[in-house]
Amino acid sequence: MKLLSLKNITLAAGMALISSACTSRFDNINKDPNSPTTISPQYLLTYGLEKSIDRYWGTSTRFERLNLDAAELWIQHLGRNIYSNEGDNYEASQALMLNNWQSFFNDSQLNFQRILTITAENGSQPHTNYYGVALVMRTWVFSLLTDTFGAIPYSEALKGGTDSPILTPKYDSQEEIYTQMLADLKTANEKLSVTGPAISGDIVYSGSILKWKKFANSLRLRLANRQAAKKPAASRAIMKEILADPTTYPIFTSNDDNATLKTTTSRPSNNEWNETMIWGSRTDWNLSKTLVDKLVSLNDPRLDVYGTQQGNVWQGVPNGLPDAIATTYLSTAAKIGTTFTKADAPEVVMTLAELNFILAEAAIDGDIDGGTATAKDYFEKGVNASMAQYGLTTPASYFTTVGTVTREKIMEQKWISLFANGVEAWVEWRRTGLPVFPAKDPRSVFANDGVLPTRLTYPGSEASLNGVNMKAGIALNGGADDFKTKLWWAEK
Template identity: 50%
Template sequence: MNRLYKYTLAILLLTLGTMTSCTKDFEEINTDPNNPVAISPSLLLPNAIQVTVDRYWGHSIRYERLNIDAAMCWIQHLSRNIYINAEGDSYEIPLTISSGTWNNIYKESLINFEKVKSLSGPGKTYENANYVGIAMVMQSFAYAYLTDVFGPIPYSEALKGTAEEAINSPKYDSMEEVYAGILADLMEANDLLSTSGPAVVGDIMFNGDIMKWKRFANSLALRIANRQASKKATESRAIMSQILANPTKYPVIESNSQTAELTHFDVIGSRNKMFDVFSTRSDWNISTTLINKLLALDDERITVYAQPLADGSYAGLPNGLTDAAAGTYNASRIGLKYLDPTAPSVLMTYAEVEFIKAEAALDGDITGDASEFLESAIKASFKQQGLTMPGDYMSRIGEVTKESIMTQKWIALFGQGVEAWNEYRRTGYPVMPAPNPSAVFSNDGILPTRIEYPTSEYSLNKANLDEGVRKLGGSDNMRTPLWWVD
C-alpha cells in the first residue's frame, strides 16, 4: 500500500510539474507563426501601394476600370469598337466603376496606409518616420484621386471607424478642404522623409529610395497647387515658389529615371494590368482624335502609342460609334509597349513636372520662361518613350499658349487617362473635334465632368452624402463641374 501511495504521488507531482511548465510557456507555445497578432508596416505597404496604383492606372476586373474603360475613352486616347454603350465610350458607365473605385481606395488602400502610420509613429512598435512619410504621400495621392473624380469626399473623418471615439458615418469635406489637407500632409511628409533615417522594407514603388519619395511628394504638391491655382492664386503661388526656390529641401522629379511608377513582373498578380486587359481582348482602338493630332505634327510617338495597320499606316476609330458603325473601320490598336506584362504603371513623370512649370510660368504663378519649360517637357516625353524630339518640333506646335501647353500635355499623358481627363475638365484643352455623325452619346452629350457617388453611400451615409452634394454645388450626376474648373 505504501509503495502504491508513493508511486501515485510521484505520478501526480510529475503531472503537476508538466502542467506548470506548459502553463508557464502557454502563450509562446500556442502562438501561430503563420497568423501573427501584430502586422508590421512592411507587410501592409506592398498591397496598399498595389491597390492604389491598379485603381489609378488600370486593373483586370471588368466593369470597374475607370482609367481603361472610361477616362481613356472620354479623353479620346482610346475608343471602343464593341460594348460601346455599356463600358464608357458613349459616356455611359456601370455603377460598379463608381463603387469599385470608392470601396477599394478607402478599404484596401487608405485604411492600410493609416495602419502603417499608426504602427510607425513616435513611440510605436515599429517607429520609423520614413514609413510614416511614405504612407502620407500615398494617402495624399489616393485622396487626390478620389476628390478629382467624385468632388467632395469623406476626408477628415474618413478613417476614424476604429478610433477611440469611432466615427462610422464620416462627414464630407469640400474639395478645397481636401486639397488644403493634402498640401499640408505633403509638406509634412517631405520633412519626415530622411535619406539618413532608418531603412524601409516592402516599398514596391521605389525599393526604399527615400529621395525618390521626397521628389514624388514635392512634385505631387506642385500638381495640386497648380490645379487649384485659378481658385486660390496667392496660396498656390506661395507653395510652388517655396518648392521651386529650394531644391535642396524640396527636391522634385528632375529626370525620367525618377518617375513615380510601379514596376511589374511577369507573374500573375504583379503584371501590368493593361497587358492583362488589352492582350486578351481586341475591343479597343486608338482614337481618331489622337491619331490625327500625332499625324498632323508628324509626331513619332505614334509608333509607341499605336500599332500600324498591315500597310504600315496608322488610322484611328472615332469615339461613341454604335457597334455596327465601329465594325466598318480598320483602326490601329494600342502599341506593343503597353502589351508588355512588365511595362510600368505610371503615376507621375518628369514631363508632367515640366508641363506644370510651363503652365505656371505662362500664368505668372512662377518665374521662368514658359517656352523653355514646354520644350523641356516635350523632350522628356519623347525620351520617356525611347525617342528623341526632332529639332524643329517646337516650330510645329506654333505659339506657346495655354492651349498648346495643355494639348502637348494631353499627348504626353497617354496611358494616364484619369490625369488627362482631370486636366481637360480643368482647362478645356485640348479642343475636341465635333462628334462623328454616327456617334451616339449619353449624359446629354456632355463629356463627363465627374462620376456619381456609389449607391452604398445613399444607404449607409445618406445625411452626410446630402451635405456633400450641397458642397458639390450641383446634382450628383456626370454633368456637374468640379471646384477647380477654370
C-alpha cells in the first residue's frame, strides 16, 4: 500500500543528516529517541516508490499531471471535453514543467540516491538488495526525465549534499545518459540476489527480488530497443546477452511480473486517477475518437475495459476541440472505464505486453535472432498478454482482422496496450512516428504550430538557478528550448 505519511519521516531524516550538535559535549544530552538521526532504507524505499510512480501516473494536482494533462491527450488515448488549453490543444502550463522536474529530482531521486549511499558496500547499512532496487528505480526515473526533456543533469546530479557539493550540475547528452543507464541496470541485476537479505517497504513487488531482477532486465531491453536506431551494434549486443541467458538475466514471463504500484481502497493510498476523477469529481476526460474508432474497427474487447459507452453507439471526443464544441461530448463520448478509476487500480510502470512488443519490433528490425520465435510470435504474445491483463481472451478472429504483422502493426498494438501509460506511449510515438494518427478534426484548434509536442521545455527555475548549464543542455539537444525539438533517439 501507499504510505503518504512517510513524508514527514523522510523530511525529518533529511534534516537530521544535515544538522549536528554544537559541541561533542552536548551529543548525548541532545539525543531524542523519538527523532532518529538515521532512517532505514525501507522507509526511504516506500516513499521513493510512491512519489515517483504517483507522479508518473498522474498526480491529482491540476496543471501538474504529466500523464493525464499532456501525454494521454497528445497520444490520443484521451480527449478533453473542457479546458482544451490544458494539454489537449498542445499547450502546457509552466507548472507542468516545473513541478514534474522538481518532484522527480527531489521526491524521487534524492531518496533513491540516499538508499544507494547508505546501502553501498562502504555505506552505513550495506545491503545488496536495497541497493539493487534503488538503482533500478533511479534509472527508471532518470529515463523519464531525459525522455521528457532531453539533456538533463545526470553525472553531477544528486550531489548537493555530498562532502563536495555540486549545486549547479552540468547537463549530459541523452546518448551519454543512455549508456550509463544501461550499464546501471546490468549492475542492478548483478547486485540483486534471490538468496540475499530480504527487503521491506516494497510496495511494487512485496519484496520479491526475482521480480525486481526481471524488471531490471526488461527495462534494460526497453532502453536498448529505444536507442537501437542510433546505436545498433551496442543495442544488439545487450539484447543478445539478456535473451541468451535467461537464468542470469530473467525477464517478464507472465502478467504477475508486471511492474505496478500497489494501491488500496483507502485514501491516501488510492490510485491517483481515482483521487482526481472520483474524489475530485473531475469529469474533464473522455476516450479519444482516435482510440475508440480504432478499437471499434478491430472489434477489440478491450474497448469495454478502457471505456464505458454512453448512448447507443461508441463515440470518442476529437482532440483539440474548442471548449464550446468539446463540452457537447461530455454526455455522449465514452467515459474512462472503472478499471482505471477505481480506488485500488494498479499504477502501471511496465508490462509483459510491452516487453513482447519490444521483442517483436526488435525481431522485425533484425536486432535480435529470436531462434524459434518470430516477430509474429512476439506480436501475438503481446496482444494476448494485453488482453489477459484485463481478464480477456483474444477473439479467435482477431489476428485475421489485424492482418499481416508489420512494424506499423506492432507499434499500433503497442499503442493500444499502453492505454493509461500515456507517458510511455508518447515516448514511443516521438521515437517512431507510429501509429499514424488520422487527420485532425477540422474544428480543432492547436497551438505549437499544430505540431504534437516532442519534448517539454526546461522549467524557469533552471534558467534562474543553473542558467549556464541549461544553455549548454539546450545546445546538446540540437534545437531550441521548445515543444518541437526532436530528441536524440527520434528515428525521423
